[in-house]
Every structure is written in C-alpha cells, then in structure tokens.
C-alpha cells in the first residue's frame with residue numbers, strides 16, 4: 001500500500017435522496033489541502049459493516065469483495081475543519097458508489113492523503129477582479145462549499161455568485177448550509193449580501209428557482225440579471241464543476257460572452273469535470 005494511504009473512520013452520514021448522500025470521516029493529523037482540491041478515496045467492500053452483516057450469497061456476493069476501489073472525491077469541508085466531509089452520488093452500477101452507498105458510521109475507508117487539483121482560487125494571478133462566479137451541477141457543488149468556508153474567499157472578492165443546478169428540488173442539497181454561510185460569513189465581512197445564491201431546478205417547476213440549463217441562462221442574460229451583476233472579462237472569475245457536458249457547454253457560452261480560459265494564472269474560466 002502507498003505511503004500516502006491512511007485508514008479513516010466514518011463519523012456521520014446524511015442521506016439527501018436515494019441517489020445522494022454526504023458523510024464525514026476522521027482527518028489524519030498530517031493531512032493538509034487547499035479549498036477546492038480533491039483526494040482519492042478507497043473502499044474495500046468486505047470491510048463495510050453492511051457486508052459483514054449480510055449472508056454470503058446475497059446481492060454483494062458477485063462483487064470483487066477484497067479489492068480496494070478508489071475514486072476522486074472533492075472535499076466539501078473547509079481546510080480548517082477537524083473532520084473531512086464528502087458529497088456523493090450513487091450510481092447503482094458503479095464499482096465505487098454501489099458499495100459506498102452502504103456506508104455506516106464506524107466503517108473504515110482508505111484516504112490517499114495527497115491532495116490534487118487546480119480548481120482553487122490560488123490558481124488566479126493577482127490583482128483579483130471583483131466578482132467570483134461558482135457554477136455547479138449536482139455533486140459538483142462540493143469544492144465550492146469548501147471555498148465558501150474559507151474566509152479568504154469572502155475577503156478577496158466583492159461579490160460571490162453561486163449558481164447550483166439539480167434535476168429536482170430534493171436533489172438541491174446543502175441549501176440550509178449555503179444560507180447559513182451567507183449569514184455567518186456575510187456578517188464576518190460586514191456584507192450580508194456578498195454571496196448571491198441562485199438555485200436552479202431543471203426538471204420540475206419550483207417557485208423561487210430558475211429552470212433552464214446554465215448555458216442558456218448565461219446566453220440569455222437571465223443569470224446575470226438574477227445576480228444583479230454583469231459578466232465581464234476584466235471583473236470576473238468563473239469556476240465550473242460537475243457534469244462534463246455542462247462544463248463544455250457553459251465554457252462555450254462564457255467564451256461567446258467574451259470571457260477566456262484561465263491559463264498560467266491569467267484569464268477568467270477554470271473548470272473541473274467529474275467524469
């Protein structure tokens with residue numbers, strides 16, 4: 001096993017929908033990361049209490065039970081938290097999440113403590129523009145929650161827009177958390193209106209949310225109108241995370257609006273694809 005791999009213990013689990021859940025694990029003392037980064041998490045199905053509680057020959061029997069399966073996971077929690085939080089999809093046929101969905105408090109997971117990824121605010125060269133736009137679909141919300149729990153993010157930008165798109169209202173997770181960040185960090189920086197949260201629900205009508213996909217909302221100007229601020233090459237940083245089709249289509253929409261990819265610190269747009 002690599003030197004970087006440590007065993008962590010599941011401390012809590014929150015189920016949002018049958019397809020979505022969050023969980024926290026213990027944080028190894030030496031583990032450091034920057035808000036927005038991801039790690040590789042490992043599960044060994046035979047180590048889960050769920051498996052140990054089931055009889056041989058049931059639904060888990062045909063899986064490779066003694067193999068560690070690793071996947072990339074963005075960290076939800078702040079770099080200053082005592083625990084590490086993750087937000088996960090369940091893909092019923094997925095090698096990792098078909099097992100991970102059975103997690104129980106007390107289960108052990110493997111954590112590769114080498115953090116990866118450049119979807120961090122440190123990638124942008126100074127001086128920073130005034131506005132930060134964070135655009136997420138589904139579990140792509142995770143890295144943005146970490147950034148929003150870092151006071152520096154709030155100090156560095158004049159406005160922060162978080163637009164978060166899910167298929168249905170029940171899949172719009174963490175809304176209360178976002179509202180409490182708005183209040184708590186807004187108070188700390190003396191600007192309760194600094195974080196502008198724009199929820200988007202695409203497959204059912206929900207009052208108070210937008211219903212179109214992000215690229216369309218941008219090209220029509222609806223997102224900018226809802227935020228009350230413009231997107232501009234000189235004033236805007238934009239980060240995209242989640243569904244690769246959303247990332248691609250939104251990137252193109254942003255380019256049409258005059259923004260450019262961030263390279264070597266310069267430029268507006270930074271992205272992370274989840275699959």
Ligand SMILES: Cc1cc2nc3c(=O)[nH]c(=O)nc-3n(C[C@H](O)[C@H](O)[C@H](O)COP(=O)(O)OP(=O)(O)OC[C@H]3O[C@@H](n4cnc5c(N)ncnc54)[C@H](O)[C@@H]3O)c2cc1C
Pocket residue numbers: 038071072073074075086087088089091093094095096097098117138139140142272273274275
């Ligand atoms: C940099 C990075 C960070 C990631 N962070 C997260 C995270 O914080 N939370 C998380 O749930 N996943 C995250 N993922 C995806 C994760 O690594 C796995 O793909 C996911 O856990 C499913 O694993 P699986 O083996 O069950 O299915 P896989 O075989 O890995 O995936 C099967 C299919 O499921 C779909 N899929 C995979 N992941 C997702 C997802 N997150 N949302 C919707 N559909 C998906 C895709 O269609 C994919 O082709 C991240 C991926 C990358 C590259």
Ligand SMILES: NC(=O)c1ccc[n+]([C@@H]2O[C@H](COP(=O)([O-])OP(=O)(O)OC[C@H]3O[C@@H](n4cnc5c(N)ncnc54)[C@H](OP(=O)(O)O)[C@@H]3O)[C@@H](O)[C@H]2O)c1
Pocket residue numbers: 019089091137138139165166167171200201202203213214215242243245246247249250
């Ligand atoms: N969510 C479920 O109920 C469900 C059920 C079974 C399986 N799954 C599996 O889970 C995975 C995805 O689930 P998910 O709901 O987390 O992610 P998702 O399909 O990426 O949907 C999340 C949000 O992203 C939007 N989106 C998708 N493509 C986009 C694009 N090109 N541009 C802009 N926005 C886009 C969706 O809008 P649209 O609604 O317009 O697509 C939705 O609002 C899939 O592999 C799916 O097979 C999900």
